[in-house]
Amino acid sequence: MSSNHGIPSRSENYGEWYNQLVLKADLADHSAVRGCMVIKPHGYALWELMQRALDDLFKETGHVNAYFPLFIPKSFFEKEAEHVEGFAKECAVVTHHRLKPNPNGPGLIPDPEAKLTEELIVRPTSETIIWNTYKDWIQSYRDLPLLINQWANVVRWELRTKLFLRTAEFLWQEGHTAHATHEEAEQEALTILHECYGRFVEEWMAVPVIKGVKSENEKFAGADHTYTMEAMTQDLRAIQAGTSHHLGQAFAKAFDVKFVNKENQLDYVYATSWGVSTRLVGTLIMAHSDDKGLVCPPKLAPIQVVIVPMGRDEETRERTFGASDTLAAELKKLGLRVKVDKREKESPGFKYNYWELRGVPVRVEVGPRDLDSGTVIVARRDTGEKTTLPLGDVTAHVAGLMDEIQKSLFQRALEMREANTKRVDTWEEFESTFAGEGGAGFVLAHWDGTTETEKAISEQTKATIRCIPLTALDPSDDQPGVCVKSGKPSARRVLFAKSY
Amino acid sequence: MSSNHGIPSRSENYGEWYNQLVLKADLADHSAVRGCMVIKPHGYALWELMQRALDDLFKETGHVNAYFPLFIPKSFFEKEAEHVEGFAKECAVVTHHRLKPNPNGPGLIPDPEAKLTEELIVRPTSETIIWNTYKDWIQSYRDLPLLINQWANVVRWELRTKLFLRTAEFLWQEGHTAHATHEEAEQEALTILHECYGRFVEEWMAVPVIKGVKSENEKFAGADHTYTMEAMTQDLRAIQAGTSHHLGQAFAKAFDVKFVNKENQLDYVYATSWGVSTRLVGTLIMAHSDDKGLVCPPKLAPIQVVIVPMGRDEETRERTFGASDTLAAELKKLGLRVKVDKREKESPGFKYNYWELRGVPVRVEVGPRDLDSGTVIVARRDTGEKTTLPLGDVTAHVAGLMDEIQKSLFQRALEMREANTKRVDTWEEFESTFAGEGGAGFVLAHWDGTTETEKAISEQTKATIRCIPLTALDPSDDQPGVCVKSGKPSARRVLFAKSY
Structure with a gap:
């Protein structure tokens, strides 16, 4: 299938369709650093909306944010046997803290006199450094629970990378909670799965998930058990959309974190950890997008409505620009994220493709002849449906479309999953x-x-x-x-x- | 001066007063990693409010966020001579991407077979990786300006560290903009200084600053010139509160970033960069706090009002708790951040000290006898002033105090600076x-x-x-x-x- 959007079709080559979509929709770019991506402004705006929604859900369920060091001493890493087994093979190791001029040639070399006595690992996940810290914060059951989340970057040295889905560095949040009992930790792991992750992925991303437990073989390195949500991509694969781990007492034992319980006895603390990452951006793309580019659920669309005013001459543009600005102001009053595309050198057709590729859910076309009859055209990104509407009805109609598209995307994804x-x-x-x-x-x-x-x-x-x-x-x-x-x-x- | 708050007085030992305040007010903690801090939930909540306000100011002035890699190839680092001179001496160097079991003993060692062909530097600042990326994004004046900001962690291997003020890893934002002309870049550097940083530090942090240009000797490594804001601490030192650099064409030349200008000629792109960091939390502490602990301007206080209900018996508590909850709900309706401290085992005195130490601007004491006469006591953190008020007047009074305290802290800091x-x-x-x-x-x-x-x-x-x-x-x-x-x-x- 040919396309004016500059990306292959899904049926032609699904993998390349994804890669080109990510690049051409200005979501992310490759970087000069092996396996690391640049998240471009449009992609980052999407991630920021995801962060905001997730952060609100975490806070509603009683969590607070904090920040722990980027580096983990190698010896910490070694303390939990399964954990180190899971991460040692793909980690970035810091060995020096200074560069010096190369005595044998041009450029710089790590200064042998600034070699670290103990290597530092760039965190692939933060259980070890956090549990080493919790040791100082927890003495009694009255210090529990600790319900802490961190927004951070992590590094896992992946050999085969794919933008958003698998990169050496990625952005994520990692929750690390501490509890007095097994039951409480279990409840926490499930609260995150259902009330935070499940709600977010289904209600914001419009992606249906199947929630379940990982098998022993697939669980997190160091966990007692791992809960997961699995979504389906359009090429009929599964994609893990988030995991929540009940860690039992493994990390408390590895880092000797004991507390005095209500019965005045010493016990090890119970733990959970849970995370979702920029991988969700990839999941969102895979779930909804089409051969024209990104399809973004309205709740997470950086731009929800694009208004394209037309006109080849100054006088016409004055009218269409004016009407567009008025409409934009009305839509913004409703809290919508709106853009008026006033570029003069680009044709309407170019602009339609441009914003379709970037996933704007609704486009409003403001043309001079339509304005003469007091109407504009409203186009849906997800179905391609175009409706001519009286100007006075547009605001309410567009606001209603946000809900309708959000629901319809979920329904479509659910039907695809059920059919497959x-x-x-x-x-x-x-x-x-x-x-x-x-x-x-x-x-x-x-x-x-x-x-x-x-x-x-x-x-x-x-x-x-x-x-x-x-x-x-x-x-x-x-x-x-x-x-x-x-x-x-x-x-x-x-x-x-x-x-x- | 003795204190019930567990920290030395400023006159006794200003340095230790600061260190103990940061620890005891739950703002930050030392970590097991040399020079890296843990930002505790209360301190992080303060930083999040700072981020939100700054981010809004950046967006109001036309900037967007993006994200660039944590790692910088060593060779990039070498391309701008002044820049490398400024940062090579204190950087974390990644040399391996895997650990393996130590063949000669216990534990793990960096796997010699996983040695990187080119070392990676953990970013101390991102000019080099970003300008290498901009090279692909900029061809013509129509691609300009690029007004991009990044929220990130950076690492500078400081030998003498102090929580918030000087740490090996810190959190910051770094703006990196690209422009067609020298004038435009100059305008950008000044917009950031005045409209973003200046406004933020004076209007949110309530800290007066003197804005100026750095001398050649003190400017940013690689900049044409550096703008700065300087604040005064209570021990009468200067503290740099934010810098904005006009980079000229130095980085464009180092990374060969040319564009076709309006006259259809090739020219190098002009650049600015600018940053503020978690150091601002330290600046805020130094500017306003006292021997009782943190004094936080209301706009940035994670908790703006704490309500302390009293009562030794269940029946009394029912009354004071009820009145406190009602009051809290009214204050929250006005958008205030409110906490009701219902802990039963702690005395009112303990709670007063506890929240004074943590910098809550206003405390409301709800006692049974006051309730009988329909009043409560409102106490200001900054002046210690206590006022008895009829219950019906409390909400309006407290809301008004937010503004009054904010202004009064600025005024006090300004007077201190002028007197010194x-x-x-x-x-x-x-x-x-x-x-x-x-x-x-x-x-x-x-x-x-x-x-x-x-x-x-x-x-x-x-x-x-x-x-x-x-x-x-x-x-x-x-x-x-x-x-x-x-x-x-x-x-x-x-x-x-x-x-x-």
């Missing part, structure tokens, strides 16, 4: 479902609960267990059965897919 | 003024304009040129005279002080 979710009971069907190169939707199948079988399945099909759903999509999913691979007993169906 | 600023015309007086250990206020004196004299003065007195004021504090300051040190001609007085 199936139950599979034989290994033959399972294998053939995942035989192609690309994504193959969600498969609910029985699994015997062992890591051995899980690994065998993923080696043969590239499909992995995305989660053990918390709530059955269909009541029958919770019925016992036999493992699709081993034939051994299984308590319930779990969710398989190829994933990003 | 003098004009000095002889070397004898200059030397004796700065002879003591501590700060000695601001001195306006003549200087011959040479780096040689500037260095001689600072070596002998520890006083440095803080700035060449943009506007004379007194018209006579702009009259010619003779240098206080060399006796050579001087065009105007400049500002000297010992500084943080």
Whole structure:
């Protein structure tokens, strides 16, 4: 399919469609630093809206923000065995604190006299440095719970990167909470999953998710168990949209964080951690966008309405610009984010493509002939639908469209997911479902609960267990059965897919 | 002076007063990583309010946010000679991207097979990586101006650190703008100084500043010239509250960023950069606080009003808690940030000290006997003044206090500065003024304009040129005279002080 928007179509090449969309919609750019991206103003504005909404949800549920060091002493890293196993292979290591002129040639070298006695790791996640700090903050049950979140950058040295989805440095938030009991920590991990992440992804991003528990094999390095939300991309893969970990007492034990409980006994503190990242921007793009470019749910669109006034001569432009400014002022009064595109050298067609590519949910075309009859044209980005409306009705109509588009995007994504979710009971069907190169939707199948079988399945099909759903999509999913691979007993169906 | 607040008095030991205040008011904590701090929730809430106000000012003046990589390739760093000279001596150097088990003992070591071919520097500031990126974004004058800001963490390997004021890692914003002409860049640097930084520090932080130009010796490494704002601390030192640099074409030349101008000729792009950091939290503490702890201007106070209900028994508490909640709800309706302290095990006196230490501008005491007569007591943090007021008048009175305290703190700081600023015309007086250990206020004196004299003065007195004021504090300051040190001609007085 040819396009005036300068990106390949999804059917042509989904991977390149995504890459080009991110670049051409001014969301992000590659940088000179291997694996690190530049988040461009339009992409960052989207991330800022995400941050604001998430931050409000965290605060509503009693959390506060703080900030912990970028660097983690190597020895901290070594204290929690599973954790170090998970992160040591892909971390940035700081070894010196000064450069000096190269005595044997041009340029600078790390100064051997400024070698650190202990290497510092650029945080891939902050459990270790935070639990080392909590040790000083927690003595008694009266110091608990600690409900702290941090907005930060982290570094994981990924070898194969993709803008937003997998980058060596990314931006995220990481919550780290401390509790007196296992039950309280469990409640916290679930509150984050349901009240913060779940609400955000479904209500703001308009992306339906399946919530569940990760298998032992897929859980966070150091966690007791991990909750996850899994979304579906348009190429029918799974994408993890956020995780919330019940860490048990592992980090408290590694960092010796004990407290006096209500029974006046010493006990280790219970912990959770949870995070979502700029990866959500990639998830949003994958969920809704089309061959014309970004489709952005109105709640997160940096520009919600673009007004394009027309006119080839000064006199006409004076009229259309005036009408556009008036309309923009009315829409802004309703709290909408509005832009009037007054560029004179670009044609209307160029501007339509330009803002479609950048995902503006609603476009208003203000042309001289329409103005003569007291009307303008309102175009929806998601459906392409165009409506001619009397000027007096535009504000209310556009405001209503925000809600309508938000809901309609969610509905469309939900229908896509439902149309591409199936139950599979034989290994033959399972294998053939995942035989192609690309994504193959969600498969609910029985699994015997062992890591051995899980690994065998993923080696043969590239499909992995995305989660053990918390709530059955269909009541029958919770019925016992036999493992699709081993034939051994299984308590319930779990969710398989190829994933990003 | 003894105190119930657990910190030394300013007169006793100003340095320790500051250190203890920061720790005990829950603003920040030391971390296990040399020179890096933990910003605690109360301190971070203050920083978030600062960020929000600054971000709004940046956006009002046409700027947008973006994000650039944490790491800077060493070779970029080397491209601008003055710049590297300024930062190479105190930077964190990443040399490896993996740890591996130590073959000769316990623990982990940087994997020699994962040594980077080019070292990466953790950004001390981002001019180099950003100008390398702008090269791809700018071709023509139509791509200009670029008005971009970034909120980020940076690392400068400071040897002697002090919480907020000087830390190895700190949080800041850095603006990086690109312009077609020298005039436009100059205008931008001044807009930031006056409309953003100046307004923020004076109107939100309630700290008066003297704006001026840095001397050649004190300007930013790589800048054409640097604008600064200088505030005075209570121990009569200067503290730099923000800088805005006109970079000329230096970075465009270093990174070969040319554009086609309106006359269709190739030219190098003009640049500015500007930043303020978590240092401002330290500045705010130093400017207003007292022997009881933090004094926070209402506009930036995380909690603006604390309500302390009293009562030793359940029945009394029911009444005072109820009245407090009603009052809190009314104050919140006005947009105020309010906390009701319902802790039962702590005495009212403990609570007064607790919230005074943490800088809450207004306290409302709700006692049973006062309630009987329909009154409560309102106490101001800044003056200690207590007023008994009828319940019905409290909301309006407290709302009015916010403005009054904000203005009064500024006025008090301005008076302190004026009382401690003098004009000095002889070397004898200059030397004796700065002879003591501590700060000695601001001195306006003549200087011959040479780096040689500037260095001689600072070596002998520890006083440095803080700035060449943009506007004379007194018209006579702009009259010619003779240098206080060399006796050579001087065009105007400049500002000297010992500084943080």
